[in-house]
Amino acid sequence: MAAQITPSIRSAIERLKNGGAINGIMLGWRRQLLLNLLPYEDFRAERLLESLHDAHDHFASGGDRHVHTFWFGYETCHALTLFRGDCVITLLHTRAEEADFLRRTAQTFLEDSQLLINDLLNPVPEQEDASSDPITPI
Amino acid sequence: MRATNPTPLTIFTLKEGIVESTSGQHLVDAFAADFQGLRHFGMKIGEALNLGDPWTGTAQEDDLTVNYAYFGEGTGPEDPGAGAMICKKALLFEILTKVTTQNL
Numbered sequence: 001m002a003a004q005i006t007p008s009i010r011s012a013i014e015r016l017k018n019g020g021a022i023n024g025i026m027l028g029w030r031r032q033l034l035l036n037l038l039p040y041e042d043f044r045a046e047r048l049l050e051s052l053h054d055a056h057d058h059f060a061s062g063g064d065r066h067v068h069t070f071w072f073g074y075e076t077c078h079a080l081t082l083f084r085g086d087c088v089i090t091l092l093h094t095r096a097e098e099a100d101f102l103r104r105t106a107q108t109f110l111e112d113s114q115l116l117i118n119d120l121l122n123p124v125p126e127q128e129d130a131s132s133d134p135i136t137p138i
Numbered sequence: 139m140r141a142t143n144p145t146p147l148t149i150f151t152l153k154e155g156i157v158e159s160t161s162g163q164h165l166v167d168a169f170a171a172d173f174q175g176l177r178h179f180g181m182k183i184g185e186a187l188n189l190g191d192p193w194t195g196t197a198q199e200d201d202l203t204v205n206y207a208y209f210g211e212g213t214g215p216e217d218p219g220a221g222a223m224i225c226k227k228a229l230l231f232e233i234l235t236k237v238t239t240q241n242l
Contacts, residue, residue, distance in 0.1 A: 075190055
């Protein structure tokens with residue numbers, strides 16, 4: 001019996017977490033929180049997501065501007081955010097010098113994981129095992 | 139408001155709540171607007187995650203990078219700092235280093 005290999009968005013993000021000195025990751029789709037791997041409760045991640053979209057909309061409101069990256073530095077960590085299509089990802093990281101590497105890594109993650117995100121947003125019912133198909137009379 | 143070709147890197151100073159630069163007034167106005175927006179939303183994000191106020195912020199488009207940073211004396215509107223604007227997708231750490239070394 002063949003084993004079914006199902007890549008998950010969570011495992012992909014867990015791998016991304018090992019890309020540097022990363023404290024946490026949040027993935028959103030539009031204003032909906034998809035995955036919260038931040039060291040914060042969901043309500044804080046949702047407030048973060050709202051603020052990020054507000055910032056994105058603020059800069060876009062004057063015309064044709066499209067800010068795709070925000071990077072803020074706080075006393076204890078940095079917050080790096082990337083927008084791609086309807087998706088937004090935020091990485092909390094501690095080393096400023098890793099920002100450019102992490103940006104490229106997160107961009108690649110967002111590009112490569114569009115199908116996984118689509119699966120997460122539009123789950124299909126599990127297909128029944130072939131062996132359990134009813135036997136049709138000949 | 140989009141700046142008009144601030145190339146190469148244009149440096150701004152933040153002192154006692156005033157943005158200054160040797161470049162033209164239109165660039166100063168453009169940077170001041172982006173700086174205020176960045177600072178405001180950086181504070182909102184810091185509030186959401188209980189991180190406090192940001193000491194630096196960057197916004198980047200395909201053809202524009204805007205950054206500001208305070209020099210460590212505080213993150214209030216009157217505190218000293220610097221900013222930069224460049225019409226390209228610059229490296230984040232490189233532009234931050236350029237801005238923070240304006241104090242040296």
